Amino acid sequence: MSYVELKDIRVSYDNKTDILKDLNLSIEKGELVSLLGPSGCGKTTTLRVIAGLIQPNDGEFLVDRHNLTKVPVHKREFGMVFQSYALFPHLTIKENVAFGLKLRKEKKSVIDQKVKDILAITGLEELGDRYPKQLSGGQRQRVALARALVIEPKLLLLDEPLSNLDAKLRIAMRIEIKRIQSQLGITSVFVTHDQEECFSISDKVAVMNKGVIEQFDTPEEIYKNPKTEFVARFIGFENFFDLTLIEKGKYKAVDGTIFLSTRQWEEEKKTGTIRPDDIEIVSEAGDANTVSGTIKVRTFLGKSYQYEVETSIGTLLVNEVDDVIYQVGDTITLSIPSHKLIIV
Amino acid sequence: MRKNIGLKSFAWLVFAFLLIPLLIIVITSFGTNSTIQFPIKGFTFNWYGKVFQNESFMDSFVLSLEVAFIGTLAALIIGVPAAYSLARHKVFGRNWIKSFFLSPTIVPGLVVGYAVYQFVVIQFQFPILQGLMLGHFLICLPYVIRVVGSTIEQLDFSIEEVSWTLGCTKLQTFFKIVIPNITSGIFASFMLAFINSFNNIPVSQFLSGPGVTMLPTSLMNYIEYNYDPSVSALSVVLMLGTIVLMFIIEKTLGLASIS
Amino acid sequence: MTQRRLPYIILAPGMILLILFLVLPLISIIFPTFFDGGFTFANYISFFKDEYNLGIFWRTLRVSLIATLVCVLLGVPTAYYISQSPKKWRGLLMSITLFPLLTNSVVRSFAWITILGQGGIINTALMNFGIISKPLTLLYTEFSIIIGSVYLFLPLMVITLVGILENIDSEMMEAAETLGANRFIAFMKVILPLSVPGIIVGSILVFTGSMTAYTTPQLLGGNRNIMLATFLYQNATALGNWKGASVIALIMIAATVIVMKLFDWVAKRMDKRGEASA
Ligand SMILES: Nc1ncnc2c1ncn2[C@@H]1O[C@H](COP(=O)(O)OP(=O)(O)OP(=O)(O)O)[C@@H](O)[C@H]1O
Ligand SMILES: [Mg+2]
Numbered sequence: 117m118s119y120v121e122l123k124d125i126r127v128s129y130d131n132k133t134d135i136l137k138d139l140n141l142s143i144e145k146g147e148l149v150s151l152l153g154p155s156g157c158g159k160t161t162t163l164r165v166i167a168g169l170i171q172p173n174d175g176e177f178l179v180d181r182h183n184l185t186k187v188p189v190h191k192r193e194f195g196m197v198f199q200s201y202a203l204f205p206h207l208t209i210k211e212n213v214a215f216g217l218k219l220r221k222e223k224k225s226v227i228d229q230k231v232k233d234i235l236a237i238t239g240l241e242e243l244g245d246r247y248p249k250q251l252s253g254g255q256r257q258r259v260a261l262a263r264a265l266v267i268e269p270k271l272l273l274l275d276e277p278l279s280n281l282d283a284k285l286r287i288a289m290r291i292e293i294k295r296i297q298s299q300l301g302i303t304s305v306f307v308t309h310d311q312e313e314c315f316s317i318s319d320k321v322a323v324m325n326k327g328v329i330e331q332f333d334t335p336e337e338i339y340k341n342p343k344t345e346f347v348a349r350f351i352g353f354e355n356f357f358d359l360t361l362i363e364k365g366k367y368k369a370v371d372g373t374i375f376l377s378t379r380q381w382e383e384e385k386k387t388g389t390i391r392p393d394d395i396e397i398v399s400e401a402g403d404a405n406t407v408s409g410t411i412k413v414r415t416f417l418g419k420s421y422q423y424e425v426e427t428s429i430g431t432l433l434v435n436e437v438d439d440v441i442y443q444v445g446d447t448i449t450l451s452i453p454s455h456k457l458i459i460v
Numbered sequence: 461m462r463k464n465i466g467l468k469s470f471a472w473l474v475f476a477f478l479l480i481p482l483l484i485i486v487i488t489s490f491g492t493n494s495t496i497q498f499p500i501k502g503f504t505f506n507w508y509g510k511v512f513q514n515e516s517f518m519d520s521f522v523l524s525l526e527v528a529f530i531g532t533l534a535a536l537i538i539g540v541p542a543a544y545s546l547a548r549h550k551v552f553g554r555n556w557i558k559s560f561f562l563s564p565t566i567v568p569g570l571v572v573g574y575a576v577y578q579f580v581v582i583q584f585q586f587p588i589l590q591g592l593m594l595g596h597f598l599i600c601l602p603y604v605i606r607v608v609g610s611t612i613e614q615l616d617f618s619i620e621e622v623s624w625t626l627g628c629t630k631l632q633t634f635f636k637i638v639i640p641n642i643t644s645g646i647f648a649s650f651m652l653a654f655i656n657s658f659n660n661i662p663v664s665q666f667l668s669g670p671g672v673t674m675l676p677t678s679l680m681n682y683i684e685y686n687y688d689p690s691v692s693a694l695s696v697v698l699m700l701g702t703i704v705l706m707f708i709i710e711k712t713l714g715l716a717s718i719s
Numbered sequence: 720m721t722q723r724r725l726p727y728i729i730l731a732p733g734m735i736l737l738i739l740f741l742v743l744p745l746i747s748i749i750f751p752t753f754f755d756g757g758f759t760f761a762n763y764i765s766f767f768k769d770e771y772n773l774g775i776f777w778r779t780l781r782v783s784l785i786a787t788l789v790c791v792l793l794g795v796p797t798a799y800y801i802s803q804s805p806k807k808w809r810g811l812l813m814s815i816t817l818f819p820l821l822t823n824s825v826v827r828s829f830a831w832i833t834i835l836g837q838g839g840i841i842n843t844a845l846m847n848f849g850i851i852s853k854p855l856t857l858l859y860t861e862f863s864i865i866i867g868s869v870y871l872f873l874p875l876m877v878i879t880l881v882g883i884l885e886n887i888d889s890e891m892m893e894a895a896e897t898l899g900a901n902r903f904i905a906f907m908k909v910i911l912p913l914s915v916p917g918i919i920v921g922s923i924l925v926f927t928g929s930m931t932a933y934t935t936p937q938l939l940g941g942n943r944n945i946m947l948a949t950f951l952y953q954n955a956t957a958l959g960n961w962k963g964a965s966v967i968a969l970i971m972i973a974a975t976v977i978v979m980k981l982f983d984w985v986a987k988r989m990d991k992r993g994e995a996s997a
Contacts, residue, residue, distance in 0.1 A: 216898035471800035481830035568931030579744030
């Protein structure tokens with residue numbers, strides 16, 4: 117049994133539509149798991165169930181074999197970093213950070229020491245006596261993190277903690293969060309809808325769609341082997357075409373072209389997909405995995421050109437960094453390498 | 461999904477405290493007894509008839525409407541341009557002038573009425589009715605300055621600038637661009653000022669005389685010597701008026717805009 | 720040239736009217752209270768030397784203070800409840816609160832006469848149940864003025880507070896809870912301190928309102944429980960003591976201004992969120 121277990125969690129706000137549908141998730145001790153998915157898919161809801169801010173309609177939530185489903189928020193001892201940070205504006209940074217410790221009735225000297233330590237870890241030593249309004253976005257974010265960490269939570273919950281920051285700061289802060297999290301070995305759940313952020317920080321990723329987890333895997337696995345069309349689309353596969361199965365690893369497209377795939381094989385899956393980056397433009401057609409078409413649209417992307425090519429298996433997007441620049445109307449031949457063709 | 465029974469019960473007790481006294485008035489207005497009773501014995505609409513036959517109530521009702529209307533209108537005519545000027549123009553001592561316009565709220569209503577009575581009516585021999593209207597104008601003005609002022613401050617200044625670049629004069633812009641965009645503020649301040657002026661007693665307390673008595677004052681005078689359900693009946697009529705006004709406000713602006 | 724004069728032309732009518740019909744009248748009533756042959760504070764000194772007057776003065780402050788405290792105690796939880804209720808309910812709850820506020824104050828005071836009077840609802844009920852044999856004196860007491868004032872001004876307090884509480888991020892409460900505070904503690908340590916500005920604004924309204932109210936003490940206070948406003952009116956009409964009335968007028972204005980400044984000062988002291996030094 118894993119350290120954290122969500123079992124068949126169902127949540128409905130209005131008792132009509134289910135926002136979470138029998139959601140299952142297992143997290144090992146010390147892991148950082150991300151919930152990734154489009155807006156409205158239920159990431160925040162999942163996190164709030166874990167925090168105890170929402171009672172699930174059905175299902176169980178366990179940490180370390182203890183059933184916490186009915187335990188109120190304030191007894192769970194989880195640290196949570198809110199998207200808005202939710203710093204208490206009437207308290208100084210030190211008082212904000214000490215808030216949870218004071219409630220635990222710890223000795224003043226202990227509190228002072230712990231606050232000092234965590235402010236050092238989060239790089240906030242100098243700012244302890246300021247008020248939240250007097251801090252920059254990144255500093256506030258670190259205070260929120262410090263406040264959640266200082267209570268030595270069994271579980272750290274982060275709801276899009278970086279979404280209010282500018283691009284540069286986001287990158288710096290996610291490295292910081294990862295560093296502190298692994299340094300302290302805190303089991304964490306991180307919510308985001310930014311895949312790059314998610315891949316760079318997580319041990320494991322749960323891709324969510326409409327209240328269910330579509331795939332739960334390591335970032336590499338998700339990037340290379342999306343299991344469902346939804347996951348594939350969400351992480352940047354843009355070309356999808358129908359296939360019929362001939363035998364294991366061998367398929368036929370609508371126009372009769374044969375496609376081979378060396379990737380994972382499951383009988384019931386019949387849609388081929390590939391990233392625009394992975395399609396190659398070749399000079400002549402081969403026996404299999406090639407298809408010809410006419411360029412309809414050319415878009416300059418900076419590092420490459422993107423061609424929208426109309427082929428006999430459907431419209432395909434191709435990114436080409438080549439020096440050769442094709443014109444709209446040109447006919448070109450595309451190769452879809454068998455080791456890059458995914459079947460979902 | 462997360463409830464708090466204690467808080468809920470407390471709040472509903474407070475709501476009960478706010479509503480039950482008024483509800484009691486409604487009930488007592490139907491009693492047949494010649495003094496107010498609760499619970500009532502019998503049921504009659506007679507007291508409502510009495511109210512509408514009572515000339516002093518009816519006269520003062522009409523007077524109250526007139527005075528509140530004129531006071532509010534005057535406050536709008538003077539106040540809206542002033543609020544605009546305070547919001548948009550570079551005015552020397554702006555905050556002082558604004559506080560000055562709001563100052564009738566600092567002076568207790570009874571004192572306003574008293575001062576106006578002493579100075580305007582006694583010393584300068586104005587008719588008492590004009591004094592009364594002046595007093596109500598004074599208490600209406602701050603509502604206009606405050607509500608319309610904040611509406612104008614929230615209005616994007618660039619739409620006026622665009623209008624100037626398109627060839628409108630400043631005066632035309634004020635009427636064609638500014639006014640249409642602050643109608644909700646004007647309406648809200650009109651409602652607020654009107655209700656408060658209509659309900660106000662202290663200001664009118666000194667400024668009344670033969671034939672010049674506002675409705676709340678005449679109701680108050682009546683209560684001093686009578687304790688019959690016609691008071692309840694008149695109260696209910698006034699409450700119905702309040703409900704109608706609240707309904708109008710809710711439908712046009714939303715009640716949130718005046719609170 | 721005209722550009723610079725324009726605002727003053729627009730502002731002039733209002734200012735002139737205010738000067739003519741508010742400032743000058745006020746000066747004309749206040750000025751004589753300082754002159755008795757020469758300049759003197761005698762009128763004010765003798766006002767505050769008189770036991771009877773002092774009694775009225777302190778009663779006014781006492782009643783206003785108690786009414787304000789009660790309004791805070793009843794208003795804060797109620798406003799919090801409103802601010803936390805779902806949007807579709809909030810409008811209804813606000814209407815329940817607004818309705819008494821927009822209802823005439825004579826009507827509102829009269830309601831309490833029917834409840835508290837000798838033959839009023841409470842006494843009738845208590846006697847019917849045999850709990851008391853003689854009616855209690857509830858009406859025409861300080862108690863009845865306080866109830867009336869609370870009834871008059873509680874909606875104002877609630878509405879002011881709802882405005883503030885709605886703007887406090889609900890995640891603030893949740894953050895406190897995840898840190899180990901139960902809801903009561905979270906409310907006391909986070910929501911309450913954050914609503915202090917609203918409580919102060921509301922308290923100013925309630926306190927100055929009760930202090931200068933005329934209708935409620937007139938109807939619910941009777942002749943033995945006079946407050947400043949009713950005393951002013953008595954002086955001016957029944958007693959014909961115009962100077963005395965003017966003295967009270969200035970005392971009421973001064974008390975209002977002082978209370979407002981005092982509360983503002985408290986608010987500034989308590990609101991240490993670093994905006995000033997940011
Ligand atoms: N309090 C609520 N009452 C009713 N519906 C809600 C409530 N909170 C969220 N929902 C609905 O539940 C669904 C999931 O919401 P949730 O906040 O979990 O999404 P999310 O994945 O966090 O999205 P985002 O990336 O936009 O934050 C949404 O359709 C939302 O409209
Ligand atoms: Mg979310």
